[in-house]
Amino acid sequence: MVNDLIKIIQAMVTVHQTLNDLAVAKQDAVKKGDMKDLEAVMQKEAPLIQKLRKLENTRMHLISQWQDEKGLVKEGVTIDQLLPLFPEKESRELEAWSTRLIEQMIRLKEQNDLNEQLLEDSLRFVNVTLDAMRPQNHFNNYSGNGPEDDDDFKSGDHSLFDSKA
Structure with missing residues (x-):
């Protein structure tokens, strides 16, 4: 059981290393603004994430099965809690791989x-670039085209004082 658990964690470390490499590639694609590269990286990530889920499910099942065999009924058990229950050599190896995974x-x-x-x-x-490209009229009050200019005293119209008496 311990060796199977070590193999699963080793596989999880490998998948995470690959995901880390892809995350750096994703960063480069974003910096360049290259959407095709970004999409390609994301397509490579999808099966790795699925593989990681399967490994995690297998790990959880293996630990649950081992707990049932030993008569341990405990939910949410961590590797650190299990380490003292394994032989020393396997325990050290499992701890080292768990540390690498973390x-x-x-x-x-x-x-x-x-x-x-x-x-x-x-x-x-x-x-910001799109906002800067949009035409904006910040001085509507002074343009002569605003709603305030709908009154009866428009320029060019004669006021009451301009009329003949």
Whole structure:
């Protein structure tokens, strides 16, 4: 059981490393504004995410099955809680791979946060550029075309004082 768990975590580390590489490629695509590259990266991510879900489900099933065999009824158990229950050699190896997995997950989260910020900044830039390109009339009150000019005293009209007495 422990060796199977180690293999699953090793596979999860490998998938996360690949996702991290793709996250960097995604950052480059966003910086360049290359939507085709961005789309290609996202298409490569989809099967990896699916694989990660399967590995996680297998990991959870394996741990649940092992707990049932040992008579341990506990939900939400962590690897750290299980480590003392395994032989020392396997426990150390499992702990090392778990640490690597956590490091890869943190790295991926940080890269995804950076990519999200880059996308938000790009969107802001596009919106500012679009706003700058739209014609705007900031001085409607002085243009002579505003609703205030609908009164009876338009320029060119004679006022009461201009009439003959």
